[in-house]
Amino acid sequence: MRRFLLLFLLALLARPVAARVKLAALPRRERVEIRLDHGRFTLVEEERIVPLLQSTDRRGNNRVDFSWANTRIDKNSIQFRPIAIRDQGRFRPLRDGEVKVINVSYPPNENALVWEVFSAKACALKVRVSYLISNLTRRFAYRALANNDETHLTLRKYLRISNWSGEGFGEAGVWAGFGPTFRRKIGNQQDLKLLIQRFERVPIKKTFTFDWYTYGALNPAKPLASKVRLHYELQNRRKDGLGAYPLQPGKVRIFIEDKRGGEAFLGEDWARLTPIDDKMRLFLGEARDVICTRTIKSNQRHRVHGNLFHQELVLRYEIENYKKTPVTLDIVERMNRIAQQYGRAPKGGAEWIGGEQTTPALRITTERGHALPVLHATVPAAGEKPQKHVFEFHFTIKNLW
Amino acid sequence: MKRLLTIALLALASATPGVADNVDLVTLPNRDTVQLTIYNSADLTMVRETRHVTLKKGRNELQFSWANTLIDPTSVEFRPRRHKDKIELQTTVFPGQKSQHLIWHIDSKVEGQVEVEVSYFTSGLTWQMDYVAVTDPAEETMRFTGHVRVSNRSGEEYDNAQVRLIVGKVNLVEQIAKLARQRGMTPPAPKSGRYSRLRKEAAEKAFARAGVAGGKRRDEARIIKEGVSEYFMFTVDGHETIPNGWSKRMPAVRASKTKFDIVYRLREHQYGPRPVRFFTWKNDEEHKLGDSPLPNGRVRLFRENGRDGLAYLGEQLVRYVPIKAPVEVNLGPDDLIVAELTKGKTTRRAFRFDKHQRVNGWDEEAAYMQTVRNYRNKPIRFELRRVFGGDVELTPELESTLFDYRTLDTKFNVKPRDKTEFRYKTLTHFGANKKQNRVTLK
Known part of the structure; x- marks a missing residue:
């Protein structure tokens, strides 16, 4: 480590004449803290005990030389803070005027800087040096294991630290931005994966989504059906065993328990940052046992005046559920695309009203915007003979031209 | 230094033509004081130095040279510090044989050691400010320090x-x-x-x-x-x-316990689609500052993390801040503040038709909801500025003003772990119905 990053103490070099000839004591790192809470920058804080001589007119002030090699430290981010002084064998906080950082000098063409430090008396000073370092990064990853009924899962959260900074840190305190600080040795050119949290029995909701305009035809044999996408939803709240900290973005690998004590891989997704009380939605893949066929049952134009018209449509959904459990299918419709396809591109968002003949069991929500209604259709579990369940959505897109 | 920049009293200090020859015998007076005045807006430094030279009565010649430095020869000036009425600079000669040299012909009515001042402009000296702010763990006050770096x-x-x-x-x-x-x-x-x-x-x-x-x-x-x-x-x-x-x-610059405000701004046209977090304070006495303007410089913000260490918050270049003027540091988007805009129901009416019975004017009424969710444990102040195009009549549900003829300006608070829904309606006149290009608040 000391090959790469060194802290020198230049004791009372008043007026050197040779170019940076240094007589140096090498104070060891007493403590290193690595702060990974900022997503883009890593802050390293290290404490060292630096022996200082009393500043006098004859000898001048102390000079503390900090230099590094093969390490990408942001030179302008380096902070030097005296924090305690050894007094009668123990460190105590500094008093006014005991120690002062007078200035800092930057030698040319060197990865180094020199602090000029005034000390009222000879002492051992505990200092903290902080700096931003590149190529010491962190990522988060999750492993989720769902129970066989897909009602709960066990979520493990991992912190992955990649240290390619050129510097190794022995027994550093690592803080990821939440939870406790833990101590680990982080060697140079090392990747560490640490289990930092484990959440048991987190309730999940399984959702099925049908979105014709995003995913298109399922296959040539079923040109009017489309993919049904499968998601797990979990909420980052205390009631569900989470909710202590935001869930950081990262890759989630999802497994499911099989009935023989084993596990099967279900899929993986990138989790977005999920603040406390917010919802995490994980895409698993396609649901093959739920098939939805969408047809345009009716398409009628009603002229209003001149070239102004209303377009009346009926969408028919035929849903087949081959699963042994009831399923709620969320059908996303994009009114602007429908208007464009069957009438005219609307000027601004599509203006539409629902028809009275819409299947009453079809619950419509517009949380994502009025032009993006989501229709929720619940179909029962497959019986002896799976049936097709038909839902109709009647609506009129108004004032097109 | 003295090898590079010298002032020399020519030993053959008379009207002899030998002074421009290649062989000189000179004495080198030391530089007594130097004053550097460095400008940060241009690559310009004014250097004033004083030296003691020994003059004799009559004509004297002083040679000034500046090998391998970046001095503007047109700016080099000579002034006696004392006996100003008895020492007179008569001519300045730039010898053709030697580059970066000049010779002053000085007529002196005094004899002996005199203090003279030489000033010139040079290049290559610069200075800049940088600032470090460390907030307390609750993000209410901060220690603010500014440094000059020459x-x-x-x-x-x-x-x-x-x-x-x-x-x-x-x-x-x-x-x-x-x-x-x-x-x-x-x-x-x-x-x-x-x-x-x-x-x-x-x-x-x-x-x-x-x-x-x-x-x-x-x-x-x-x-x-x-x-x-x-x-x-x-x-x-x-x-x-x-x-x-x-x-x-x-x-x-040094200030401690400087209070500051945190404000979130959503100005898509200025900062992009996500709300950004600002720390704001003033360069005034109330904020323990204000004894000088704050020159351009990068502000680095840290927070004491409550664990005997710092957390890095971000940095930004701030431009010159006059005394009593506000300082604003943009820390970028905050993952714990989420803003979403949803467009509600849209209706169109007041259609106009041209002579071919084609629509050529209409009004569109639309409802919008701006939701701001605060996942932090503290209440936040939120400032929304949104630009509208065309002839728009706006009906906001919260108190709002117009920042300019087309920009809505609304400020509201969001409670901790809560959300605020700001609803507004727009009535936009299109085509032949459009009379103006401006927003009217209803």
Whole structure:
């Protein structure tokens, strides 16, 4: 480590004449803290005990030389803070005027800087040096294991630290931005994966989504059906065993328990940052046992005046559920695309009203915007003979031209 | 330094023509004091130095040379500090045989040692500010420190110089580096390889003898601040040594327990689609500041993380902040504040038709909901500015004003772990119905 990053103490070099000839004591790192809470920058804080001589007119002030090699430290981010002084064998906080950082000098063409430090008396000073370092990064990853009924899962959260900074840190305190600080040795050119949290029995909701305009035809044999996408939803709240900290973005690998004590891989997704009380939605893949066929049952134009018209449509959904459990299918419709396809591109968002003949069991929500209604259709579990369940959505897109 | 920049009393100090020959015998008076006035708006430093020279009655010749430095020869001036009415500079000669030399012909009515002042403009000395702010864990107050960092890449080494720093924008009709040409040579362009080589060579020469920066000092340099015309001057109390190639950083502004406000701004046209977090305070007495303007500089923000350490919050370049003016630092988007805009029901009416019965004018009424969710444990202040195009009548549900003819300005609070829904309706006149290009608040 000391090959790469060194802290020198230049004791009372008043007026050197040779170019940076240094007589140096090498104070060891007493403590290193690595702060990974900022997503883009890593802050390293290290404490060292630096022996200082009393500043006098004859000898001048102390000079503390900090230099590094093969390490990408942001030179302008380096902070030097005296924090305690050894007094009668123990460190105590500094008093006014005991120690002062007078200035800092930057030698040319060197990865180094020199602090000029005034000390009222000879002492051992505990200092903290902080700096931003590149190529010491962190990522988060999750492993989720769902129970066989897909009602709960066990979520493990991992912190992955990649240290390619050129510097190794022995027994550093690592803080990821939440939870406790833990101590680990982080060697140079090392990747560490640490289990930092484990959440048991987190309730999940399984959702099925049908979105014709995003995913298109399922296959040539079923040109009017489309993919049904499968998601797990979990909420980052205390009631569900989470909710202590935001869930950081990262890759989630999802497994499911099989009935023989084993596990099967279900899929993986990138989790977005999920603040406390917010919802995490994980895409698993396609649901093959739920098939939805969408047809345009009716398409009628009603002229209003001149070239102004209303377009009346009926969408028919035929849903087949081959699963042994009831399923709620969320059908996303994009009114602007429908208007464009069957009438005219609307000027601004599509203006539409629902028809009275819409299947009453079809619950419509517009949380994502009025032009993006989501229709929720619940179909029962497959019986002896799976049936097709038909839902109709009647609506009129108004004032097109 | 003395090898690079010399002032010499020619031993053959008479009207003999030998002074322009290649063989000179000179004495080298030491430099007594140096004052550097560094401007940060241009690559310009005014150097004033005093020396003692021995003059005889009658005509004297003084040679001044500045090999391998970036001095503007047109700016070199000579002034006696005493006996001003008895010492007169008669002519200045730039000898053709020697580059970077000049000879002053001085008529003196006094004999003996006199103190003279030489001043000139040079290039390659710069200074800049940077600031560090460390907030308390609750993000309510902060320690704010500003540092001046003086860099010397002039090719010259300045020992024990008094340093003055000028904040302000001066007008220069020619770059000093361009004027620092060597006679008989094409002037190097400031960014050319020759210019860089010149600087590098000079720096290497000085660096070979340079040591660790700083002289004997018992305490940190005090920065004296004063206004000068439209400029502001920081004078570093005492004397500094700045070897060539080195930079030196000294504390200049210090405040503790400075209160600040946190505000979130959603201005898509300015900051992008996500709300950004601002720390704001003022450069005034109430905020323990205000004894000088804050020159351009990068502000680095940290927070005491409550675990005996710091957390890095971000950094931003702030532009010159006059006394009593606000300081605003943009920390970028905050993952714990989420803003979403949803467009509700849209209806169109008031159709107009042209002679071919085609629609050529209409009104569109639309409802919008701006939801701001605060996942933090503290209430937040949120400022929304949204630009509308066309002839729009706006009906906001929260108190709002118009920032300009087309920009809605609304401010509201969001409780901790809660959300605020700001609904507004727009009635937009299109085509023939459009009379103006402006937003009207209803």
